[in-house]
Amino acid sequence: MELSASTLILAIVAFIVYKYRVHAIGTLPRRDLKQPRGAVPLLGHLPLLASIPSTQLQEFFERQSDELGPVWSISLPHIGRVIQSDSPEILEHVLKTNFWKYEKGILLVDGAEWKFQRKLVISMFSSTAVREYTDTFLAEGKKVLGHLGKAADEGSIIDLEILMRSYTFDTFGSVSFGKSFGSLDNIHEDPPFIVSFERSLGICSKRMLNPLWRIREWLTGDSKTVLRDQAMMRQYAIEIFENRRKEVSDAPKTDLLHLLLEAKDDDGNPVPEDTMVDMFLNLLAAGRESTAQSLTWLFYLILRGESGNAVTKQLTQELDEVLKGSEPTYETHRRLKYAEACFYEALRLYPALPRNLRLCITDDILPGGIKIHKGEWFAWSSYTIARSELVWGPDAKEFKPSRWINTSWNWPIPSNLRPMDIQ
Incomplete structure (x- = not known):
């Protein structure tokens, strides 16, 4: 039985849609990572993010971290796989211990x-x-x-x-x-x-x-x-x-x-x-x-x-x-x-740069055994970290200037993310 060209094209399209049914085209499936609901075939989470007003994006990322845990992921067709984490241990790994495996984000100057x-x-x-x-x-x-x-x-x-x-x-x-x-x-x-x-x-x-x-x-x-x-x-x-x-x-x-x-x-x-x-x-x-x-x-x-x-x-x-x-x-x-x-x-x-990215340039394994492949992005949210009780205590969401004066806390985050002590 000879297939018509239109049938063949339809079969190819159906295969591609099925292959990328829950993640963006050009990205690897990551069933080991949780992801927000709302992903669509080929486009991944692009429609979801595009539907959120820019003034509410940081609250969206904060909610996802609360719901999905310390590590989760989104996929975008023109950017790729983005692995998000606000875990102090993982941040120290990416920004300090293994920083050489990650390049600065697309909005920054390098070299x-x-x-x-x-x-x-x-x-x-x-x-x-x-x-x-x-x-x-x-x-x-x-x-x-x-x-x-x-x-x-x-x-x-x-x-x-x-x-x-x-x-x-x-x-x-x-x-x-x-x-x-x-x-x-x-x-x-x-x-x-x-x-x-x-x-x-x-x-x-x-x-x-x-x-x-x-x-x-x-x-x-x-x-x-x-x-x-x-x-x-x-x-x-x-x-x-x-x-x-x-x-x-x-x-x-x-x-x-x-x-x-x-x-x-x-x-x-x-x-x-x-x-x-x-x-x-x-x-x-x-x-x-x-x-x-x-x-x-x-x-x-x-x-x-x-x-x-x-x-x-x-x-x-x-x-x-x-x-x-x-x-x-x-x-x-x-x-x-x-x-x-x-x-x-x-x-x-309200940090000036509420969310940041690093591009993984060689395969790496994050604390907890999570793999991050070359070409995938690692992201973290300073906005979410600022509201973390793990880092800032039970009053994390309060405006409390006194927390900066004569501090003596043991910060569970990398030194380049810690506050300055006002003496």
Whole structure:
């Protein structure tokens, strides 16, 4: 009996659908691992994750860890198998003991470029440099107070996240490149550079859960928008470099722009301009949301509910005792221990990078005998860890700044995930 072409094609499709009935195409079946309900043939957990609003993703991962246990997995057709664990023992294995078997995630810079950027940034944040930046922080901070005061006088609503984002952009521009972006001049209308930056980053962020993003962007015209925005941003960066080169000044400079222009590669050659532009945009992207979000969450946590009232009272008392009605300085801010603890506690509950990934580059066996194959991803959630009673005790979900002061706990997590002790 001779099979028709259509029958053969149907049989092949049926076989593929059956083979990948509970996991994404291109991934290995992992019956040894628990996984969230809702996986579909070929696409795995992509439809499930795509159906969850971005503002609820971290709560989703926290619920899965509560329901499925310390190790579970999802599969995505354009990313692969992702093994999730927030177990302190497994985290220490991946991030410390066997770290060489894992590469950094797709959103991070690796290798020589990472080392070069890190060296520059460390140089930028020496104690002498930070002392010089204090005036900039205060000057931009006064603009923030001006906006808050105006809103209070008018009884109007103000978006704290937009305000903190503008503050972050302007201070970053001033201390890094000697040029404020001017975001705080009018928080209701961003400068053209910021508009391009925000728009292109927003478009690119949607690519994570869409394996067909190239087609979508071609149909919507977003691909051309990203190219135009990138060209505008690169030109803006080049103009900053050129203007600095034209400056004639004997005053020593410690900002990132100066370090970039003076930097040499391993062979002693100047860093190419394209590389400097890439680093400019990378560093701007790294600092764009992290500080702004952290400051926004800090305000939210301090001001909410009954615990907020107690925190506000203690924080106000410390500010009165240390500052005595004067403006903060580099010296006095170091004595604001409770204020520092409030900031760390906000970072704990709402980390700037709530979830992270490492790519397994050679087969490994996790504690407990769980295999992770080359090409599979390992993921952990700092957001979930922050709410773990195993790590933080029965009050893990509470906003409790005092936990950071004079701590003497035996942390069951790797050193690079432990809190700092404020003495």
